[in-house]
Amino acid sequence: MMKYKETDLNTDFIKVLHNIPQPPKRLWHYGELPASREGRHVVSIIGSRRCTSYGENIAYKVARELALRGVIIVSGMAYGIDAAAHRGCLDAGGTTIAVLGTPINKLYPPSNEQLAHRIVESGGAIISEYPVGTETQRYHFLERNRLVAGLADVILITEASMNSGTLTTANQALDQGKTVFAVPGDLAHPMSAGCNALISRASAHLFTSTDDIYLALGIHSAMKHNIDTEGLTKDEVSVVRLIKSGVCNGERIMEKLSLSASDFNQIITMLEIKGLVLARGCNEWILL
Numbered sequence: 001m002m003k004y005k006e007t008d009l010n011t012d013f014i015k016v017l018h019n020i021p022q023p024p025k026r027l028w029h030y031g032e033l034p035a036s037r038e039g040r041h042v043v044s045i046i047g048s049r050r051c052t053s054y055g056e057n058i059a060y061k062v063a064r065e066l067a068l069r070g071v072i073i074v075s076g077m078a079y080g081i082d083a084a085a086h087r088g089c090l091d092a093g094g095t096t097i098a099v100l101g102t103p104i105n106k107l108y109p110p111s112n113e114q115l116a117h118r119i120v121e122s123g124g125a126i127i128s129e130y131p132v133g134t135e136t137q138r139y140h141f142l143e144r145n146r147l148v149a150g151l152a153d154v155i156l157i158t159e160a161s162m163n164s165g166t167l168t169t170a171n172q173a174l175d176q177g178k179t180v181f182a183v184p185g186d187l188a189h190p191m192s193a194g195c196n197a198l199i200s201r202a203s204a205h206l207f208t209s210t211d212d213i214y215l216a217l218g219i220h221s222a223m224k225h226n227i228d229t230e231g232l233t234k235d236e237v238s239v240v241r242l243i244k245s246g247v248c249n250g251e252r253i254m255e256k257l258s259l260s261a262s263d264f265n266q267i268i269t270m271l272e273i274k275g276l277v278l279a280r281g282c283n284e285w286i287l288l
Contacts, residue, residue, distance in 0.1 A: 002030045002120060004104045006131075012036045016125075020150035020176055024129035028104035031120035033127075034072060034095065041066075043215045044074040044152035044173075046158040046166050047081025052191055053284060055159025057248045058183055060088035060154060061286045065210045067094025069219060074099065075127065076144065077112055080157050086115060090122050094199060099142035099148050100128040103238075108136075141231060142168050149173035149220050154216050157182045162196030167194050174203060179216050181207040188193075217277055232274075235259070235267050245288055250283035
């Protein structure tokens with residue numbers, strides 16, 4: 001059983017929350033909060049619980065890339081996009097912070113308890129403004145969104161429907177003067193409607209790659225996926241380009257390139273051996 005701690009907002013890393021509307025008086029947390037914000041960048045990656053593999057893969061990939069550059073990732077430890085962002089950061093050996101909408105002693109959702117332990121064991125933290133004994137209310141999850149926005153320098157929304165609670169985080173971030181990015185999606189898919197609306201209304205910047213966030217943070221030497229295709233076969237190059245474009249599911253790659261299962265398995269295995277792709281499970285792949 002993890003032990004939680006209590007802290008006020010005078011701790012260097014979280015004193016930025018003094019600047020948000022209705023700042024919490026105290027926080028409770030598992031793990032260790034970063035000692036200082038000096039020299040550190042913080043990005044919140046958020047989105048719908050009921051996400052598509054497209055949105056989930058982008059959240060994982062971007063979190064991983066940012067973590068490799070030392071960026072702290074914040075999210076809400078919910079199903080879907082939040083969990084993918086935490087995992088991407090952890091898989092890169094980075095530091096991630098989860099903000100709960102429940103009392104500190106009630107991890108939610110319970111199925112993410114293993115993820116919670118991993119966050120803490122990897123040097124991150126799980127925080128809540130609700131002490132033990134607080135009765136959980138639905139509106140608490142909306143209230144916590146101001147903390148998710150308030151802790152971040154930049155906010156990325158990877159996927160959201162028009163009625164998603166994620167959009168409240170976007171609005172709170174905008175009210176706080178934060179830079180918000182949104183990932184564009186299929187115009188016909190309801191899970192992309194929220195992000196597309198934010199972009200069309202100029203409420204959020206169009207996200208095209210992690211370099212957009214590096215630029216907003218003032219990180220100039222961004223890592224790029226300029227894959228050296230020398231030594232790759234034509235089919236290997238085609239698979240890499242599809243994954244880079246966001247087509248990460250093996251079935252979809254086979255369909256788009258008219259590959260048999262055996263041919264695809266041979267190609268993806270060689271790309272793994274060459275250190276160019278990483279298996280995420282469930283026949284999903286990302287670039288390294």
